[in-house]
Structures are given as C-alpha cells and as structure tokens.
Amino acid sequence: MEQEQVVHYQVGPxxxxxxxxTTFKTNTIVIQMNAPLQKETVxxxxxxxxxxxxxxxxxxTRQHIRSALEExxxxxxxxxxxxxxxxxxxxFRMDLANEKFLKDSEPLMDRGLxxxxxxFLHPKISNKQFDSKMLDExxxxxxxxISSVYDDxxxxxxxxxxxxxxxxxxFGLHVLGYEEDLEAIDGSNLYEYYQQAxxxxxxxLYVMGDVKVDDLKKMIEKYFPLQSAAPEDNVSTENxxxxxxxxxxxxxxxxxxxxxxxxxYRTNVTYGDDDYFALQLFNGLFGxxxxxxxxxxxxxxxxxxxxxxxxxxxxxxxxxxMSGIQSSKYDQATKIIFExxxxxxxxxxxxxxxxxxxxxxxxxxxxxxxVPRGRIELExxxxxxxxxxxxxEWLQKIxxxxxxxxxxxxxxxxxxxxxxxxxxxEAANE
Amino acid sequence: xxxxxFDQLQETLYVEELSNGLKVYVLPKQGFHKTFATFTTKYGxxxxxxIPLNEEEALRVPDGIAHFLEHxxxxxxxxxxxxxxxxLGASANAFTSFTRxxxxxxxxxxxxxxxxxLLNFVQHPYFTEESVDKExxxxxxxxxxxxxxxxWQNFFGLLKAxxxxxxxxxxxxxxxxxxxxxTKDLLYTCYHTFYHPSNMVxxxxxxxxxxEILNQVRKNQADKSFxxxxxxxxxxxxEPAEVREKKVVIPMPxxxxxxxxxxxxxxxxxxxxxxxxxxxxxxxxxxxxxxxSSENYQTLYGEGLIDDSFSFDFTxxxxxxxxxxxxxxxxPEKLADRIEELLSNFKQKRxxxxxxxxxxxxxxxYFLKAMNSPEYIANQFTRYKxxxxxxxxxxxxxxxxTKEDLTETMKSHFDLDTQISKxxxxxxxGLRA
Numbered sequence: 001m002e003q004e005q006v007v008h009y010q011v012g013p014x015x016x017x018x019x020x021x022t023t024f025k026t027n028t029i030v031i032q033m034n035a036p037l038q039k040e041t042v043x044x045x046x047x048x049x050x051x052x053x054x055x056x057x058x059x060x061t062r063q064h065i066r067s068a069l070e071e072x073x074x075x076x077x078x079x080x081x082x083x084x085x086x087x088x089x090x091x092f093r094m095d096l097a098n099e100k101f102l103k104d105s106e107p108l109m110d111r112g113l114x115x116x117x118x119x120f121l122h123p124k125i126s127n128k129q130f131d132s133k134m135l136d137e138x139x140x141x142x143x144x145x146i147s148s149v150y151d152d153x154x155x156x157x158x159x160x161x162x163x164x165x166x167x168x169x170x171f172g173l174h175v176l177g178y179e180e181d182l183e184a185i186d187g188s189n190l191y192e193y194y195q196q197a198x199x200x201x202x203x204x205l206y207v208m209g210d211v212k213v214d215d216l217k218k219m220i221e222k223y224f225p226l227q228s229a230a231p232e233d234n235v236s237t238e239n240x241x242x243x244x245x246x247x248x249x250x251x252x253x254x255x256x257x258x259x260x261x262x263x264x265y266r267t268n269v270t271y272g273d274d275d276y277f278a279l280q281l282f283n284g285l286f287g288x289x290x291x292x293x294x295x296x297x298x299x300x301x302x303x304x305x306x307x308x309x310x311x312x313x314x315x316x317x318x319x320x321x322m323s324g325i326q327s328s329k330y331d332q333a334t335k336i337i338f339e340x341x342x343x344x345x346x347x348x349x350x351x352x353x354x355x356x357x358x359x360x361x362x363x364x365x366x367x368x369x370x371v372p373r374g375r376i377e378l379e380x381x382x383x384x385x386x387x388x389x390x391x392x393e394w395l396q397k398i399x400x401x402x403x404x405x406x407x408x409x410x411x412x413x414x415x416x417x418x419x420x421x422x423x424x425x426e427a428a429n430e
Numbered sequence: 431x432x433x434x435x436f437d438q439l440q441e442t443l444y445v446e447e448l449s450n451g452l453k454v455y456v457l458p459k460q461g462f463h464k465t466f467a468t469f470t471t472k473y474g475x476x477x478x479x480x481i482p483l484n485e486e487e488a489l490r491v492p493d494g495i496a497h498f499l500e501h502x503x504x505x506x507x508x509x510x511x512x513x514x515x516x517x518l519g520a521s522a523n524a525f526t527s528f529t530r531x532x533x534x535x536x537x538x539x540x541x542x543x544x545x546x547x548l549l550n551f552v553q554h555p556y557f558t559e560e561s562v563d564k565e566x567x568x569x570x571x572x573x574x575x576x577x578x579x580x581x582w583q584n585f586f587g588l589l590k591a592x593x594x595x596x597x598x599x600x601x602x603x604x605x606x607x608x609x610x611x612x613t614k615d616l617l618y619t620c621y622h623t624f625y626h627p628s629n630m631v632x633x634x635x636x637x638x639x640x641x642e643i644l645n646q647v648r649k650n651q652a653d654k655s656f657x658x659x660x661x662x663x664x665x666x667x668x669e670p671a672e673v674r675e676k677k678v679v680i681p682m683p684x685x686x687x688x689x690x691x692x693x694x695x696x697x698x699x700x701x702x703x704x705x706x707x708x709x710x711x712x713x714x715x716x717x718x719x720x721x722x723s724s725e726n727y728q729t730l731y732g733e734g735l736i737d738d739s740f741s742f743d744f745t746x747x748x749x750x751x752x753x754x755x756x757x758x759x760x761x762p763e764k765l766a767d768r769i770e771e772l773l774s775n776f777k778q779k780r781x782x783x784x785x786x787x788x789x790x791x792x793x794x795x796y797f798l799k800a801m802n803s804p805e806y807i808a809n810q811f812t813r814y815k816x817x818x819x820x821x822x823x824x825x826x827x828x829x830x831x832t833k834e835d836l837t838e839t840m841k842s843h844f845d846l847d848t849q850i851s852k853x854x855x856x857x858x859x860g861l862r863a
Contacts, residue, residue: 023461025439025798050738062731066723070788074795097795101439141737144686148739148758151684153578255683255858258574290512290521300510303567306575324575352517359519359539366463366538367521372802 006379007213011205012226017379018216019208021372026095027109027209028372029116032380033090033201037083037170043177044185044193045088047142049079051190054134055124059115068115073097075112077119084384085270085315086170090201092120093373098210109211110219117223123194129187139182146176153421154322157260161320161419164250165264171316198226204383208372248417253424259327260421263337265319267312268412272385275412276314277397278405282413283312284357285406286344287321291356293340293349298323304333315384319413327422334418341415347407354403362395431644436822439801443822444640446648450656451628453815454647456640457807463538465636466804467545469552470812472631473624474529475602476749479665483623488665491620492611493597494569494604497526499617501565502557503533511551520544528598529747530816532809541638542646549632549650555621557614566609573603580855584688587678588754588853592694594674595667598750626659627651631815633808666749671696672848677766681858688855689762691769693844695751702818705746706827710793711839712744712753714831717789719776720755726772735765747817753843766852773844781833781840790828797824 007018035041059065069075079092096112099105124131150156159174166172205224207216269279280288287294287310298308308323325333343349368374369391382388389397432445444456475497479490504511504524515522520537533552537544576582589599603609634643673694700708720726720742730736740757759765800806811821843849 021461023459024802026802061728063723063725063728066721067788070721070723070792072791072795073798074792076796076799095799097798101798102794103438137731137734140734141731144737144758144760147685151580151682151686257577258571289516291516299568303564304571306568306572324571326571326574356513356517360516360521363464363519363521363536363538367536370462370464370804 009217011217011220011224014203014205014220014224014226015383016217016220017204017206017376018211018213019206019375019379020211020213021208022210023370024098024209024372025101026097026372027112027207027211028376029094029096029112030206030373030376031092031116031120032204032206032383033197034087034204034384035197035201037086037088037173039173041193042088042173042175043181044190045090045197046081046175046177047138047182047185048190048194048197049081049090049092050142051130051135051138052119052123052194053077053079054138055131056118057122057124058118060124065115065119072108072111072115073099073102075108075115077116081175083171083173083175085313087315087384088175090197092116095372100210109216113219113223121198121224121226125191127188128191130191132187135185135187135190139185142176143179143182146174146179146182149174149176153254153256153258153260154324157262157419157421158320158322160250160252160421161262161264161417164248164419165318165417202383204380206376206379208376247415249420250417251420251422253422255424256421257423258324259330259423261321261323261325261330261333262419263321263334263415264417264419265321265341266414266416267317267319267409268414269409270317270385271314271381272387272389275405275409276389277394278401278409279312280361281354281357281398281401282344282406282409283310283319284361285349285353286310286319286340289357289360291353291360293343294321294323294337297336297340298333302332302336304329304336308333308337314381330420330422338415341410341413345407345410345413347403347410349403351403354406358398358401362398365394365398431640434822438825439798439822441801441822444644446644448627448648448651450651451626451659452647452651453631454644455631455633455811456638456643457633457635458638458640459636459804462637462804464536464804465538465541465634465638466534466536466808467548467632467634467636468532468534468808468812469548469632470530470532470630471624472529472629472816473531473620474527475600476528476597476666477624477664478597478600479667480623481663482619483626483659488663489619491616492604493600493608494602495612495616495620496531497603498565498569498609498612499620500524500526500531500533501569502562502617503552503555505561506551506554506556511547514547514551515544518543518547522548526602528602528750530813532812534808536804541636542642545634545643545646546650549647552625553654555618555625557617559614562612562614562617566612569603569609570606573601573606573609576601576603580682580684580688583680583682584690584756584853584855585754587680587855588690588692588851589752591675591678591851591853592673592692592752593750594670596669596750597666623662627656628659629662631812633812635804635807669750673851676851678851678853680853680855682855684855684857686758686760687762687857688756689759689765689769690754690756690853691766692755692851692853693753694849694851695746695843696845696849698746698749698751700746701748703823703827705817706814706819706823707831707835708839709744709746710824710827711831711836712843714786714789714793714828715836715840715843716742716744716753716755717792718781718785719773721789721792723788726776729772730765730768733768735759735761735768762854762856766854770846770850770852773850774846777840777844777846781836783833786833786836790831793828794825797828
C-alpha cells in the first residue's frame with residue numbers, strides 16, 4: 001500500500017504527528033485533547049470548543065476571529081467533542097489553502113498555526129474568567145443543541161438506545177452533556193477547568209499536507225509552548241463492560257411517520273484486539289454494506305425498509321443495528337434481524353461473500369486515506385488503543401481473517417437492548 | 431481528445447465527445463488511491479411533462495418517477511448490480527436531483543471493470559411489474575423518512591411557498607400516492623426519452639491514465655447501437671414571477687423551531703457565463719450579509735435567535751432559482767422577520783471594498799479545498815456543464831467580480847415586496863387529530 005511516512009515527535013507534553021503529502025490543495029491541522037468520559041466534566045468539555053472560539057487575547061470577538069480566518073483565504077476552523085469508548089475527545093480542526101495554488105503566494109501555515117494557537121491557548125480572559133456575556137450566549141446555543149437531538153429521530157433513537165444500554169457506564173453519557181449541568185457553569189469554574197484540561201489531557205497535534213518537517217517543528221515549538229510534563233498514558237481504560245443481563249426491550253411513542261428500530265449488541269471486542277478485523281468483517285457481512293444480510297433481507301427481500309444497517313463502536317465494543325420501518329412491522333423486522341444474526345453465528349455465509357466483504361472493506365480503508373481528516377482519524381485510533389496496529393498492516397490483517405475467526409467472533413456477540421421509537425397515529429390510519 | 435490545462439490549479443482535464451453524443455471528461459489526480467466516476471443524465475424530478483421518444487403528444491408522468499427509475503436501474507436479469515461492484519471492492523450509488531440523475535462508483539482497484547459495469551448497467555434497462563411493485567415498499571419508507579425530517583420539510587415547505595406551478599416544489603421522491611401509479615411501461619418511456627448518450631455526461635476523476643480511460647469508453651460505446659435522437663421537448667407550466675405565498679407554518683414533533691427565508695428569482699433564464707457570474711455574485715453577497723464575520727450574524731446571535739446551524743445558499747438552474755437563509759431557532763417567526771429587516775437594511779447600504787476582498791479570498795480558499803474532493807469535482811462539473819458553465823472558471827470569475835456587479839445583483843435579486851417567502855417549522859401543540 002502506497003503510504004506517506006508519518007513523523008512523530010514531542011513538543012513539551014504535546015505529541016506531534018506530521019504526515020507529509022503533496023496530494024491535496026490544502027494543509028490540515030487537527031488538535032485532539034483526550035480525557036476520560038465523566039459526568040462531572042462532560043458538559044464543561046462539550047461547551048469548551050465553542051467558548052474558545054468566541055474571542056482571544058488578539059482577536060477579542062468571534063467576528064474578529066472569523067474575519068482573520070477569511071483573510072487567510074478562507075481557512076476553516078471548527079471545534080467539537082466526540083466519544084471514543086469511555087474517552088471524551090475535544091477536537092479543533094483547521095484547513096488552510098496551500099499558497100502554491102494561489103496567485104499571491106503568501107505563506108499561510110505560519111499564520112494559520114498562530115491563529116489556531118490564539119484560539120486554543122490564549123482566550124480572552126479577565127480576572128481569570130471567561131467573559132460572562134459571551135459565555136451566556138454559548139450556554140444558550142449549547143442548550144439548544146442538546147435539546148435539538150430530539151428533532152432528528154435517528155439521532156434521538158441512537159441516544160436513547162445508548163442511555164438504556166449503558167446506564168451504569170461512562171459510555172451512557174451523552175457527548176454534548178446535560179442542560180442541568182450547564183446551569184452551574186460560570187466564567188470562573190469553566191476557566192479553571194480549561195486550565196486543568198490543558199495540563200491533564202493527553203494532547204495530540206496532527207498536520208497533514210505539503211510541509212517541511214523542520215520548519216513546521218519550529219512553528220509548533222513557537223506557538224504551542226505547553227509547559228507541563230507529559231501526562232501518564234491514560235488511554236487504556238479497561239473495558240469493564242460486560243455483565244450478563246436480561247435482554248432489555250424499550251418501546252417509546254412519538255407522532256412520527258416512520259418507526260426507528262435500534263438494536264444494541266455487546267461485541268466483547270475493541271480496537272487493538274486480535275479479533276478486531278474479524279469483527280469488522282463480521283459487521284460487513286451482517287449489516288455494514290449493501291451486500292450484507294440486513295440490506296438484502298430487510299430491504300431487498302422483505303421491502304420493509306429503505307435503510308437497514310449495522311455499525312461497530314470500535315473503542316467501546318458495541319454493535320448497533322439501525323432501521324427505519326413502518327411501526328406495525330416491528331415484530332417482522334426484529335424477527336428477520338435476529339435470524340440474520342443467528343445465521344452469522346452458524347457461519348451461514350460463503351467464501352465468496354467473505355471475499356466480497358474483504359474487498360469492500362479494504363476499499364473503504366483506502367478511500368478514508370484519501371481525505372486528510374480521515375487519514376488523521378485512522379492514525380488517532382492507534383493513539384487511543386492499548387495495542388496499536390500500524391495502518392500499513394491493516395490491509396494484510398484484513399486479508400488474513402478466516403471464516404472460522406468470523407464465526408468465533410460472532411459467538412462472542414450478545415444481544416443487549418432493543419429500542420423502538422414507534423409512531424403514535426398509525427393504528428388510526430390503518 | 432482535447433486537453434485543457436489549468437496552470438494555477440495544476441490540473442489537466444481531458445475532454446471528448448463521442449460519435450453517439452456522449453460527453454466524456456477525465457481528470458487525473460495523482461496521489462489518490464481512489465477513482466470516482468459519475469454517469470449522469472440531464473433528467474431529474476422537474477422533468478415530469480415531455481414528449482416521449484418517437485411520439486407526438488406530450489405526456490405527464492407521476493411525481494417521483496425519475497427517482498423511481500434511479501432505484502430500478504440497479505436491477506438486471508441477474509439481480510442486483512450493487513453486487514457486481516462490491517465483488518470488485520467498489521462502492522456504487524446514485525442520486526436524483528431536480529435536474530439530474532447520477533450513477534456513480536468509487537473504487538481503489540479494478541477501475542476498468544467497474545467503469546464497464548457502470549456504463550453497461552445504466553445503458554441496460556430491465557424492469558418487470560413484479561420488481562417495480564416490490565420497490566414501492568422501499569421507496570415508501572424513504573418518503574416516510576423524509577417526512578420525519580424537519581429540515582427537509584422546512585425546505586420543501588419553502589419551495590411550495592415560493593412556487594405555484596413549477597415542479598421544483600414537488601418532493602423529488604414524489605408521494606406514496608404518486609409512486610403507486612408508477613408502472614414498468616412508464617419507466618421504459620422515461621428511460622428511452624432521457625437516457626440517450628447525447629443527454630449524458632461521464633466524468634472520471636482519480637489516479638487514472640486518461641488515454642486508457644477514453645479508449646475503453648470509446649470501445650464500450652462503439653459496441654452498442656443508439657438511434658440518433660432529436661432534442662428532447664420538455665414542458666414547464668408558466669410560473670408567475672412573484673411568490674405564491676408569503677408564509678407557511680409546519681407543526682412537527684420538535685423541541686427547537688426552524689425558519690427558512692427564501693428569495694425567488696424573477697426571471698430565472700440565465701445560462702452559461704452569465705449564470706456563473708450571477709450565482710457567484712449572490713454567494714458573495716449572502717456571505718457578506720450573513721456570514722460568520724458579518725455584523726448581522728453577531729446581531730442575530732446576540733439576540734438569541736440563531737445558533738451554528740444558521741446558513742444560507744443560492745441555487746439556480748434553467749427555469750428556477752432562489753436564495754435560502756435560516757436555521758434552528760427557539761423563535762422562528764421572530765428570526766424570519768429579523769432576516770427580512772436586515773436584508774432590507776443591507777440593501778440601503780453601500781458595499782465595502784475591503785469586505786468584498788476578504789470574502790472573495792474566502793470563496794477562493796473554499797474552492798481550493800473543494801478541489802480535494804473527487805466527488806465534488808465530478809458532481810459539480812456535471813451540474814455546471816448542464817447549465818453551459820465551466821467549473822474551472824470559478825476562480826477567474828470570482829476574481830473578476832466588481833463592486834458594481836455586486837451592487838446591481840443585490841438590487842435586482844433582493845426584491846422584498848414580491849419575491850420573499852418564509853417557512854417555519856414549529857413545535858406541534860399536543861396531538862394532531
């Protein structure tokens with residue numbers, strides 16, 4: 001597999017990863033801050049990326065920051081939070097035009113890093129507090145963001161499933177946090193937490209693009225001079241997830257046109273485990289692709305749904321099935337889905353099916369590498385895992401998986417929770 | 431084969447029109463693992479009234495049929511064509527828009543075989559009554575999925591407020607009722623009318639050798655015979671210049687309301703360079719008015735009326751065009767009124783040169799970023815081509831726009847007396863009876 005060599009080094013506590021490439025018209029920078037997912041901090045972390053973008057020492061308002069980004073030929077800057085297993089990751093991403101393709105070749109990387117550093121490390125602060133007016137605005141929009149999850153029924157069903165399934169586990173926490181915890185946040189306690197996170201979080205900084213490794217190193221040393229000692233690797237949180245329990249069925253009602261069926265399984269496998277690629281291929285055969293059992297049997301054969309798919313939560317060890325169906329078809333759809341799972345456990349798939357799945361999965365991995373953010377994401381997987389698998393070994397690992405290994409991984413998969421959001425009025429319509 | 435180079439972008443495009451009329455474009459991209467190809471017909475949801483091939487009389491077909499046809503082309507005598515792609519590690523897909531139906535694949539291996547599969551399945555219709563009936567259940571669920579999607583309902587609610595007769599206001603997938611009127615014979619009629627190579631564009635982008643691709647496509651097409659086809663006659667009912675309704679309100683089970691404000695183009699008949707200039711002018715203007723660096727954005731944010739879902743866009747094709755501004759809001763009605771006020775105020779003001787320059791830079795940078803995406807290049811190039819525009823003219827056109835151009839476009843487009851509609855999604859009170 002053709003692949004750029006990644007250069008790794010440390011700048012203070014920050015782990016820097018540079019992926020030189022001339023394939024793209026832009027250069028991409030990603031900062032990842034990793035800490036354990038906890039009820040006490042989840043809301044503070046989730047609002048931090050937007051608060052930091054409201055103003056800095058050098059750019060006192062959002063308007064100043066946005067204008068500065070525009071001056072840099074529309075540099076894009078975004079910040080958000082994500083869950084990876086029991087970790088909560090704060091990310092900042094910036095894409096900068098490569099001046100090679102512009103008429104006036106002003107160097108943009110240095111200015112871009114400077115601006116990113118301003119947002120990330122030098123917020124507008126007075127009296128060790130974030131500005132209270134700005135913070136109130138962000139609390140308002142954040143509250144709205146949290147409550148809007150309800151409006152996207154697929155996302156809502158997914159959130160409800162996770163809450164039901166992982167009630168006593170950190171993973172059950174919602175990544176955006178909680179409205180009631182938002183109330184208690186003020187300029188001073190958030191600033192305090194921000195300072196703490198800068199010291200305690202594991203920080204990774206990625207750059208992919210047309211860069212000179214040495215020049216870049218100097219810029220990063222200049223703009224990201226974090227002083228603290230490198231923290232302990234806190235990533236290998238043990239997966240204490242599985243306890244044998246009764247299958248849980250949760251049915252709720254809303255006035256929706258289409259019922260949302262979400263089913264959660266425990267895979268007992270996480271990224272870095274020896275059978276991780278077998279699990280990915282299991283998922284491809286079961287519900288990951290358009291030749292999978294779910295697509296063929298729920299959609300193509302039974303015409304029950306437009307989508308019927310499954311996906312893997314790699315760092316948590318879950319498998320989630322999702323399908324949008326008519327509410328009255330709940331029993332029929334679940335029956336078909338359970339049958340497909342049973343067939344997988346019994347190894348009812350052919351070598352040709354497996355080859356097809358390997359081909360599509362390998363294609364997906366290679367395509368992910370054609371997008372800078374995707375490539376960085378793949379690298380970051382390895383930073384989070386207790387046992388890393390170098391990206392250039394992925395394709396080989398996929399090829400080596402046998403049918404027996406997939407059956408074995410299938411046997412480990414256990415049904416946990418069925419969540420169904422059903423329509424209210426359908427009975428009356430029929 | 432013609433070769434066109436774009437020095438600033440460091441891209442080379444290879445172009446050929448085959449004897450059957452198919453237009454083929456190849457853009458080599460070194461360093462990419464994947465190759466992405468789209469095979470697109472100039473036929474979309476708005477083409478519901480036309481003279482079928484070799485007939486005299488106009489025919490009105492059921493809503494959603496272009497989309498239905500897109501679903502059914504993936505089936506042949508052997509079964510599901512998706513499988514032919516995935517066996518070779520490719521992922522295939524398709525989409526139907528107002529004006530286009532595109533079939534596509536991306537793959538990091540076996541590009542030649544996948545390209546043949548793409549050309550062959552799209553040029554080989556096979557429909558049976560049984561398979562058509564079976565698809566109805568699937569499309570019905572697709573429609574239901576969109577019925578629950580408040581953003582989609584908001585957008586089509588706005589189009590219904592803007593347009594009285596034009597089919598752009600009809601949902602692309604049709605309705606449960608209209609798709610049930612679809613038959614095998616109607617699908618063939620639409621197919622034969624709109625899928626002639628002369629109505630289609632093939633675009634291949636990725637790590638490919640343009641000569642090999644063009645040779646392969648020439649050969650593939652030479653092995654098939656197509657009768658010459660006249661220009662297709664399409665009918666669109668007369669559309670009043672003004673909007674149909676000023677305001678529409680849609681209750682849905684949501685926590686946060688939504689608001690979209692639309693501005694309807696009075697005379698949407700621009701094509702080619704003129705359209706490109708117009709489209710880019712409006713995108714710059716909208717960015718200046720409501721972009722994140724604008725005074726207006728700060729004002730609305732400060733008033734608690736918007737969050738980061740707030741956005742805006744201008745789209746135009748032959749026969750329709752509109753600006754859309756809006757997003758999630760706890761007070762959608764108030765937001766709609768404020769957007770109208772701010773539009774009106776902005777029109778009174780003179781445009782500032784330094785702001786124009788800054789936004790111009792932003793748009794140029796965004797275009798460069800889009801050039802990283804094979805999907806964007808293939809899809810947008812085709813859309814531009816069908817409107818007689820050239821995607822690679824975007825940067826030079828952006829550079830050429832003057833303050834006077836922008837001022838004129840602003841004055842003519844944002845006519846708030848007759849051209850503005852609002853669509854609000856509000857939290858539904860209790861149950862619908």
